[in-house]
Amino acid sequence: MSESSRSIPARGRAREEVLADLERIATSDVDWHAGRAFSLVYHASDEHSALLKAAYTRFFSENGLNPLAFESLRRFEAEVVAMTATMLHGGPEAAGTMTSGGSESIMMAVKTYRDWGRAKLGVERPELVLPASAHPAFFKACHYLMLEPVVVPLTDDFRADVAAMGAAVTDQTVAVVGSAPCYPYGVLDPIEEIGALAAERGVGFHVDGCLGGFLLPWVERLGHPVAPWDFRVDGVTSISADVHKYGFAAKGASTITYRDADLRRHQFYVSTDWVGGIYISPTAAGTRPGGAIAAAWAALQTMGEDGYLELAERIVDLGSRMIDGIEAIPGLRVLGEPVMRSVFAFASDDEQVNIFAVGDVLRRKGWHPDKQIRPDALHMMITTPHVDVVEPFLADLAEAVETVRGHPELATQGEAAMYGMLSEMPDEQQGDADDFVLQVLDGLYRPEG
Numbered sequence: 001m002s003e004s005s006r007s008i009p010a011r012g013r014a015r016e017e018v019l020a021d022l023e024r025i026a027t028s029d030v031d032w033h034a035g036r037a038f039s040l041v042y043h044a045s046d047e048h049s050a051l052l053k054a055a056y057t058r059f060f061s062e063n064g065l066n067p068l069a070f071e072s073l074r075r076f077e078a079e080v081v082a083m084t085a086t087m088l089h090g091g092p093e094a095a096g097t098m099t100s101g102g103s104e105s106i107m108m109a110v111k112t113y114r115d116w117g118r119a120k121l122g123v124e125r126p127e128l129v130l131p132a133s134a135h136p137a138f139f140k141a142c143h144y145l146m147l148e149p150v151v152v153p154l155t156d157d158f159r160a161d162v163a164a165m166g167a168a169v170t171d172q173t174v175a176v177v178g179s180a181p182c183y184p185y186g187v188l189d190p191i192e193e194i195g196a197l198a199a200e201r202g203v204g205f206h207v208d209g210c211l212g213g214f215l216l217p218w219v220e221r222l223g224h225p226v227a228p229w230d231f232r233v234d235g236v237t238s239i240s241a242d243v244h245k246y247g248f249a250a251k252g253a254s255t256i257t258y259r260d261a262d263l264r265r266h267q268f269y270v271s272t273d274w275v276g277g278i279y280i281s282p283t284a285a286g287t288r289p290g291g292a293i294a295a296a297w298a299a300l301q302t303m304g305e306d307g308y309l310e311l312a313e314r315i316v317d318l319g320s321r322m323i324d325g326i327e328a329i330p331g332l333r334v335l336g337e338p339v340m341r342s343v344f345a346f347a348s349d350d351e352q353v354n355i356f357a358v359g360d361v362l363r364r365k366g367w368h369p370d371k372q373i374r375p376d377a378l379h380m381m382i383t384t385p386h387v388d389v390v391e392p393f394l395a396d397l398a399e400a401v402e403t404v405r406g407h408p409e410l411a412t413q414g415e416a417a418m419y420g421m422l423s424e425m426p427d428e429q430q431g432d433a434d435d436f437v438l439q440v441l442d443g444l445y446r447p448e449g
């Protein structure tokens, strides 16, 4: 390996050597394939991944920026959007685009409502009303696009408080938000009630189905209770759904679908007076990787409804086994009612068991559940690589709980101490916490050596 990675090597290195470096450097990554991670990677099977890679590399160089140059990509994108809209019960007028991921889909929705609100409602200081459990991508979009996020609390079951939402809507509100489901607890917001509110007040309603968009339809078809949440609900005007999560596409693939093309029009950007000629851009990205678009199309085509149903059944079963096992451990409790069973958080009811310390002990045993606050909890996302780890994980979890019960000092060490501080931090000190994390982030991107 080269001594320093601070400059491009003066002479290009041998390909084999570089490929070997990639493998060696990857050995420090979390072992998601062995089911050790509970976020970030959604994997159907090695066979399916091989198909995705073939589709991706076939369109590795093609660029979805100009739909007139690559008819293939235009067609794949239009069909991915149409298949998604049909799955979400959109009508014949439903229209959308693909994006690089959930955050970009959400950013596009927020931009659309900002510009729609300006054009149709005369709103000058746009506000977005959203529950505390909404994904940070909404806050980021508001930050980038200069909207005011208006946060409403959750009810005891961790769902959006619709009455509070109603009270938060003003004459500057352009849209309200609900999640299907939200990431922190995996619970479904009361979409029908929020839809009624949005329709009555004449504002947009974005349902964030980034996580559940490609799983909930099959969970419902399997006969599990799922309250209506898609375009069948009056008042829902747009839905984001990520193909690269439970759609099992390659990373870089999400969809944003609107009830009709008139609304989508506010998402597009065109420039007709640039010296370089007419420039059209449907989403935030300029260049759009053809591979991600083609692989998403290939995923939907090869998986089929039968494939998604079969996977959904396995995932719900795995999640249920995990949830039942966790609730059987004295002192632990799963928060709310996780609608897909595969995404949920669990907390400690026992004062002697600090849940963050349990997370630290699990990490030392090679497991990587994420930590979250209000209430303090550990977060899990289950997918097929977890098939063989349910029992070993539950055994290690039960042991970790006992270890923490016997060692109260663990709550004051490691990440547990940091999360404990975050969890109790008063609002006025939030800026200090942000600064601290920014400093850590600066450091993380420094090269080795």
Ligand SMILES: Cc1ncc(COP(=O)(O)O)c(C=O)c1O
Residues within 6 Å of the ligand: 100, 101, 102, 103, 104, 106, 135, 137, 179, 181, 182, 183, 208, 209, 210, 211, 242, 254
């Ligand atoms: C509910 C929800 N919305 C949005 C996102 C953002 O998606 P991405 O990470 O693809 O930008 C996520 C990611 O986990 C999510 O769970």
